[in-house]
Amino acid sequence: MSTVISMQGLSKVYVQDVLGFEHGRLKIRLKNRRRVALQNLTLDVAKGEIFGLLGPNGAGKTTTLKILMGLHFATAGTATIMGRPVGDNAVKERIGYLPENPHFYDYLTGVEFLTFYAQLYGMSGAGRKRRIEELMSTVGLGHALDLPLRGYSKGMIQRIGLAQSLLNDPEIVFLDEPQSGLDPFGRKEVRDLILSLKEQGKTVFFSSHILSDAEQICDRVAILHKGECIAVGPLTDLLSAKTKEYEVAFSDPAEALLDDARRRAARFVQRKNEYLAVFTQEADARDILKGLADGKGHLMGFTPRKETLEEYFIREIEGKRALESGNGRNAQL
Amino acid sequence: MTKTLAIALNTFKEAVRNRVLYVLLFFSVLILFGAWLASTLSIERPERIVRDLGVAAINIISGLIAVFVGIGLVYNDLDKKTIYTVVSKPISRWQFLVGKYIGLLGTILVNVLIMTWVFCTVLHLRDAFTDEATNQAIYRQLESGAYEYKGALAHLGYVATSIIGAVLKGAANILSLGFYSTPITEGLFLASVLTMLEMMVIVSFAVLFSSFSTPTLSAFLTAFVWVIGKGNQELYLLAQSLMKKAGGTTETMDASQELIYHFAKFSAHIAPNLELFNQRPQIADFAPVVVSPMALAYGIVYSAGIIAISVLIFERRNFK
Numbered sequence: 001m002s003t004v005i006s007m008q009g010l011s012k013v014y015v016q017d018v019l020g021f022e023h024g025r026l027k028i029r030l031k032n033r034r035r036v037a038l039q040n041l042t043l044d045v046a047k048g049e050i051f052g053l054l055g056p057n058g059a060g061k062t063t064t065l066k067i068l069m070g071l072h073f074a075t076a077g078t079a080t081i082m083g084r085p086v087g088d089n090a091v092k093e094r095i096g097y098l099p100e101n102p103h104f105y106d107y108l109t110g111v112e113f114l115t116f117y118a119q120l121y122g123m124s125g126a127g128r129k130r131r132i133e134e135l136m137s138t139v140g141l142g143h144a145l146d147l148p149l150r151g152y153s154k155g156m157i158q159r160i161g162l163a164q165s166l167l168n169d170p171e172i173v174f175l176d177e178p179q180s181g182l183d184p185f186g187r188k189e190v191r192d193l194i195l196s197l198k199e200q201g202k203t204v205f206f207s208s209h210i211l212s213d214a215e216q217i218c219d220r221v222a223i224l225h226k227g228e229c230i231a232v233g234p235l236t237d238l239l240s241a242k243t244k245e246y247e248v249a250f251s252d253p254a255e256a257l258l259d260d261a262r263r264r265a266a267r268f269v270q271r272k273n274e275y276l277a278v279f280t281q282e283a284d285a286r287d288i289l290k291g292l293a294d295g296k297g298h299l300m301g302f303t304p305r306k307e308t309l310e311e312y313f314i315r316e317i318e319g320k321r322a323l324e325s326g327n328g329r330n331a332q333l
Numbered sequence: 334m335t336k337t338l339a340i341a342l343n344t345f346k347e348a349v350r351n352r353v354l355y356v357l358l359f360f361s362v363l364i365l366f367g368a369w370l371a372s373t374l375s376i377e378r379p380e381r382i383v384r385d386l387g388v389a390a391i392n393i394i395s396g397l398i399a400v401f402v403g404i405g406l407v408y409n410d411l412d413k414k415t416i417y418t419v420v421s422k423p424i425s426r427w428q429f430l431v432g433k434y435i436g437l438l439g440t441i442l443v444n445v446l447i448m449t450w451v452f453c454t455v456l457h458l459r460d461a462f463t464d465e466a467t468n469q470a471i472y473r474q475l476e477s478g479a480y481e482y483k484g485a486l487a488h489l490g491y492v493a494t495s496i497i498g499a500v501l502k503g504a505a506n507i508l509s510l511g512f513y514s515t516p517i518t519e520g521l522f523l524a525s526v527l528t529m530l531e532m533m534v535i536v537s538f539a540v541l542f543s544s545f546s547t548p549t550l551s552a553f554l555t556a557f558v559w560v561i562g563k564g565n566q567e568l569y570l571l572a573q574s575l576m577k578k579a580g581g582t583t584e585t586m587d588a589s590q591e592l593i594y595h596f597a598k599f600s601a602h603i604a605p606n607l608e609l610f611n612q613r614p615q616i617a618d619f620a621p622v623v624v625s626p627m628a629l630a631y632g633i634v635y636s637a638g639i640i641a642i643s644v645l646i647f648e649r650r651n652f653k
Contacts, residue, residue, distance in 0.1 A: 072651040092423040103413040119339035120422035
């Protein structure tokens with residue numbers, strides 16, 4: 001597998017000059033406010049994979065994408081796309097980009113807008129017209145060709161944003177929070193679209209804080225927290241493969257079974273005559289299931305649960321936070 | 334080149350969908366008709382008044398369009414983040430900025446042409462509706478020597494044909510690039526060409542300021558450059574006369590004089606000399622208007638320089 005996106009020690013520090021103001025004896029001075037948005041990020045993305053850049057808000061996901069798109073300049077480190085430096089026009093010819101919460105020229109109609117962007121790729125004539133119509137129907141906007149963008153809903157803007165990122169039939173598609181602001185139905189469509197891009201052999205690099213969406217489609221992920229990369233790898237490696245919890249749902253239990261279940265369960269929920277018990281040990285679940293099989297109640301459902309990305313995420317970030325506060329305390333002592 | 338033009342065309346579309354533009358155009362039409370009205374108050378040579386006022390109105394309204402419509406154009410793209418998807422397409426940042434500049438200049442060109450057309454039409458109407466011309470058209474002299482009114486229908490016909498004629502003649506003034514002109518519209522097309530040269534410089538400042546500061550500040554700074562640029566020769570003369578009065582040295586000046594001297598001298602040197610594009614005295618006096626090679630070269634070189642500085646700033650900045 002060849003590497004198509006490579007980042008070496010990428011860092012970004014925003015320096016803002018703020019006019020400081022003190023009232024007593026009136027002092028005005030210029031302060032430098034430094035904010036580290038990204039710290040020493042080293043990542044390689046292989047051709048044809050779906051790569052997810054995950055993390056909470058303010059983790060540095062958008063900054064990473066902006067640097068890759070040549071919108072921001074890295075303070076340190078280098079980034080290359082397909083072996084060329086970012087911001088190179090030859091690179092831009094072969095990639096597509098959808099920013100987070102995109103805004104477009106809202107006085108243009110859908111077709112005018114895509115025509116304008118297609119001109120920036122140097123596309124012209126009948127091929128351009130065909131491509132635009134094809135894309136509009138792919139993203140489900142076939143009915144809104146001549147509607148000005150100011151009449152578009154948020155979901156429709158997101159869709160036309162996807163369409164503009166695919167105009168040039170790119171080899172790599174960069175999507176910043178492609179599913180934010182979409183309803184569950186729209187989220188599924190975006191997911192399907194990303195998967196179909198992979199089928200066409202394209203590389204997809206996207207950021208998200210909606211972990212469940214990433215979980216279902218990513219080949220590999222990187223997890224960012226406060227500008228630092230805290231984990232990279234295939235999801236199966238990051239998440240513990242073994243089953244973590246067993247959920248047993250049942251109703252009308254015998255008194256003994258109910259007591260037994262209540263005593264052994266890590267969590268226990270009752271709703272009228274229905275019960276949900278969550279066990280951490282396989283043996284516990286097995287015993288209760290056996291009792292139910294012996295007629296001491298009705299089995300309603302059984303689900304072995306693996307660790308989700310969500311849980312991994314919380315575990316990693318909380319571990320990090322605990323470490324930081326621990327360090328802080330040590331420093332104070 | 335086609336990519337730069339695509340940006341320019343889109344900028345033009347954005348500008349013509351801006352309501353401020355129409356408000357300003359509406360005002361220019363009011364002022365141009367107002368100039369006709371004002372000229373009737375003049376006892377001597379009313380043509381002087383109407384021509385001078387009209388050319389000044391076109392100049393000022395174009396400047397206001399440059400300031401108020403122009404400023405938003407680069408800033409809005411940054412503010413609304415539309416620039417993200419534009420700059421990530423295979424175009425360079427300088428192409429984006431130059432495209433914006435050309436688009437805005439195109440918008441102003443169209444507006445200057447429209448205003449010049451309206452102005453020429455006003456002047457032709459004024460010619461058609463003098464008492465003499467009207468009387469000649471609607472009265473017929475009988476053999477007895479008395480005059481007879483030709484009737485309301487003939488009168489209305491005269492008014493209608495005069496209006497249509499004035500509009501068409503105005504259009505002819507523009508479309509012939511000033512080669513066709515009646516005595517009253519003589520030199521007006523060239524005056525508008527000079528206004529356009531002036532706008533080239535002002536718009537380049539609008540682009541420069543809006544490539545790094547907020548719209549309000551850029552509007553203020555652009556307007557400042559424009560005003561200083563127009564009064565630049567007076568400022569220079571002021572500095573010279575202050576110096577002469579003080580006997581050739583700043584040491585004998587008091588503090589306020591010295592401040593004014595330095596401000597006047599600094600402003601006069603740093604601001605563009607827009608007086609080069611002003612031929613209103615010639616317009617008022619019906620003297621030939623000349624677009625000198627010096628004015629042409631100054632406009633082109635100065636604005637190219639300012640755009641080059643804007644590009645240097647723009648190439649290096651992070652887009653928020």
